[in-house]
Amino acid sequence: xxxxxxxxxxxxxxxxxxxxxxxxxxxxxxxxxxxxxxxxxxxxxxxxxxxxxxxxxxxxxxxxxxxxxxxxxxxxxxxxxxxxxxxxxxxxxxxxxxxxxxxxxxxxxxxxxxxxxxxxxxxxxxxxxxxxxxxxxxxxxxxxxxxxxxxxxxxxxxxxxxxxxxxxxxxxxxxxxxxxxxxxxxxxxxxxxxxxxxxxxxxxxxxxxxxxxxxxxxxxxxxxxxxxxxxxxxxxxxxxxxxxxxxxxxxxxxxxxxxxxxxxxxxxxxxxxxxxxxxxxxxxxxx
Amino acid sequence: xxxxxxxxxxxxxxxxxxxxxxxxxxxxxxxxxxxxxxxxxxxxxxxxxxxxxxxxxxxxxxxxxxxxxxxxxxxxxxxxxxxxxxxxxxxxxxxxxxxxxxxxxxxxxxxxxxxxxxxxxxxxxxxxxxxxxxxxxxxxxxxxxxxxxxxxxxxxxxxxxxxxxxxxxxxxxxxxxxxxxxxxxxxxxxxxxxxxxxxxxxxxxxxxxxxxxxxxxxxxxxxxxxxxxxxxxxxxxxxxxxxxxxxxxxxxxxxxxxxxxxxxxxxxxxxxxxxxxxxxxxxxxxxxxxxxxxxxxxxxxxxxxxxxx
Numbered sequence: 216x217x218x219x220x221x222x223x224x225x226x227x228x229x230x231x232x233x234x235x236x237x238x239x240x241x242x243x244x245x246x247x248x249x250x251x252x253x254x255x256x257x258x259x260x261x262x263x264x265x266x267x268x269x270x271x272x273x274x275x276x277x278x279x280x281x282x283x284x285x286x287x288x289x290x291x292x293x294x295x296x297x298x299x300x301x302x303x304x305x306x307x308x309x310x311x312x313x314x315x316x317x318x319x320x321x322x323x324x325x326x327x328x329x330x331x332x333x334x335x336x337x338x339x340x341x342x343x344x345x346x347x348x349x350x351x352x353x354x355x356x357x358x359x360x361x362x363x364x365x366x367x368x369x370x371x372x373x374x375x376x377x378x379x380x381x382x383x384x385x386x387x388x389x390x391x392x393x394x395x396x397x398x399x400x401x402x403x404x405x406x407x408x409x410x411x412x413x414x415x416x417x418x419x420x421x422x423x424x425x426x427x428x429x430x431x432x433x434x435x436x437x438x439x440x441x442x443x444x445x446x447x448x449x450x451x452x453x454x455x456x457x458x459x460x461x462x463x464x465x466x467x468x469x470x471x472x473x474x475x476x477x478x479x480x481x482x483x484x485x486x487x488x489x490x491x492x493x494x495x496x497x498x499x500x501x502x
Numbered sequence: 503x504x505x506x507x508x509x510x511x512x513x514x515x516x517x518x519x520x521x522x523x524x525x526x527x528x529x530x531x532x533x534x535x536x537x538x539x540x541x542x543x544x545x546x547x548x549x550x551x552x553x554x555x556x557x558x559x560x561x562x563x564x565x566x567x568x569x570x571x572x573x574x575x576x577x578x579x580x581x582x583x584x585x586x587x588x589x590x591x592x593x594x595x596x597x598x599x600x601x602x603x604x605x606x607x608x609x610x611x612x613x614x615x616x617x618x619x620x621x622x623x624x625x626x627x628x629x630x631x632x633x634x635x636x637x638x639x640x641x642x643x644x645x646x647x648x649x650x651x652x653x654x655x656x657x658x659x660x661x662x663x664x665x666x667x668x669x670x671x672x673x674x675x676x677x678x679x680x681x682x683x684x685x686x687x688x689x690x691x692x693x694x695x696x697x698x699x700x701x702x703x704x705x706x707x708x709x710x711x712x713x714x715x716x717x718x719x720x721x722x723x724x725x726x727x728x729x730x731x732x733x734x735x736x737x738x739x740x741x742x743x744x745x746x747x748x749x750x751x752x753x754x755x756x757x758x759x760x761x762x763x764x765x766x767x768x769x770x771x772x773x774x775x776x777x778x779x780x781x782x783x784x785x786x787x788x789x790x791x792x793x794x795x796x797x798x799x800x801x802x803x804x805x806x807x808x809x810x811x
Contacts, residue, residue, distance in 0.1 A: 356702030
């Protein structure tokens with residue numbers, strides 16, 4: 216995987232911290248070290264005896280949308296879930312390598328995953344509001360984390376940020392489950408934002424939604440990225456092309472489970488992919 | 503998209519040659535196939551009728567013999583040597599008192615065990631051993647619990663033949679039922695809810711406290727009521743630990759001796775006078791009314807409080 220030739224059209228310098236000849240552990244083109252909010256280095260992960268990630272290294276640039284694409288089972292969701300340590304909840308998971316959030320390793324001994332999850336929000340594939348009122352959905356994260364501020368202001372602020380306020384402001388005591396699927400997903404985004412996270416992880420956030428709701432979520436991401444760094448896993452390559460500025464392509468094959476094949480500017484990757492496998496995938500030849 | 507280097511997929515072998523006529527190849531034999539269906543549903547109806555028929559005959563017999571005896575005096579009198587004056591007062595108080603303490607002991611223990619097994623326990627050998635044995639305990643004959651209660655609570659703890667000894671024995675008896683029901687209720691909560699809670703930075707306990715327990719509550723309550731109705735009807739363990747049969751007072755202290763509904767019924771059926779057999783039928787009606795009420799409440803609660811996710 217020699218990738219770094221002729222990619223200067225992206226305007227970003229090629230960053231290659233590792234100069235040894237082990238290509239899988241090199242940082243591919245992406246953010247400069249100082250621009251990266253999340254820096255994954257040589258991350259490997261096993262579910263019991265099954266390997267799911269192999270030496271993944273990449274930097275997620277600050278205040279950008281980065282998409283992770285790849286066929287089913289390529290490890291993109293696993294990579295996403297290791298950035299807020301959700302994988303720790305699965306029995307038998309073993310992780311090796313580092314994930315730096317703002318320069319400190321979230322897998323370092325003594326780091327509490329609960330604290331990491333306050334700083335790195337997550338939105339799931341299927342909208343999963345709590346079977347409680349809209350208000351309680353927003354306030355739950357604040358409550359468990361000992362929020363000191365004004366609750367009503369937090370509710371209004373979060374719902375406005377998630378472009379849901381106008382639809383629900385007269386009905387904040389209604390159950391979150393009474394909302395439509397698209398509204399539920401925006402409620403989940405509001406719930407994540409209420410904690411003022413540094414990074415927002417989205418695991419196929421629109422795959423269970425109709426096209427109009429999908430569009431609303433995508434528009435919302437465009438607005439949220441001004442304040443947050445967004446990392447989105449998606450099966451939909453058009454969506455990756457629409458919403459993201461950077462894209463990582465992942466793949467699992469018989470030899471290497473869950474590897475990062477290519478990372479770079481979305482526009483560049485979709486027009487002139489550097490790896491044959493990336494080209495095959497985005498032109499629809501497999502996956 | 504260029505197709506260079508991408509081979510066309512070819513189907514090997516091809517399809518089998520079409521038969522001359524589909525009519526010749528299939529033999530539907532509809533009448534025989536349908537007949538089998540009718541026979542099977544007929545057998546099913548007969549099976550149901552046998553069960554229901556037995557129940558109707560039993561209930562009819564009990565009602566015919568017991569209803570004439572059923573009045574307020576019967577509920578509000580102590581036992582007596584004369585059938586006309588005998589009543590259930592001591593048994594009703596004893597049962598109520600015993601059930602109160604049974605639930606008091608069994609419910610917290612059962613819920614906490616279920617939470618531990620579902621939310622905290624790993625997949626270790628010890629935990630699997632515990633799980634299997636809890637299921638086994640639910641199938642242990644109740645007289646075994648009676649023998650256990652006799653040795654442990656009546657003798658070792660020196661609780662004598664008290665309400666407390668009966669309650670503790672019954673609590674052991676229903677504990678597996680409560681644990682199994684609570685575990686099922688907890689397991690029915692989708693993992694997406696737990697994920698949502700963890701993802702906003704809640705600890706495991708906060709997730710249990712604010713989501714798992716509240717959402718599992720209707721199921722736990724149902725299991726609890728069903729366990730209680732099982733305990734109310736149990737006779738063998740109470741006889742084993744030596745609950746009294748002829749009691750002329752209501753217990754007002756957990757250390758008092760006592761009697762219970764099934765014990766009194768059992769006692770009356772073994773008397774020589776025929777009136778007492780009819781009196782036992784009246785007692786069975788009362789016991790059944792209590793059980794049916796409890797089960798109805800359980801079903802109603804399950805529907806009323808059910809949450810959809």
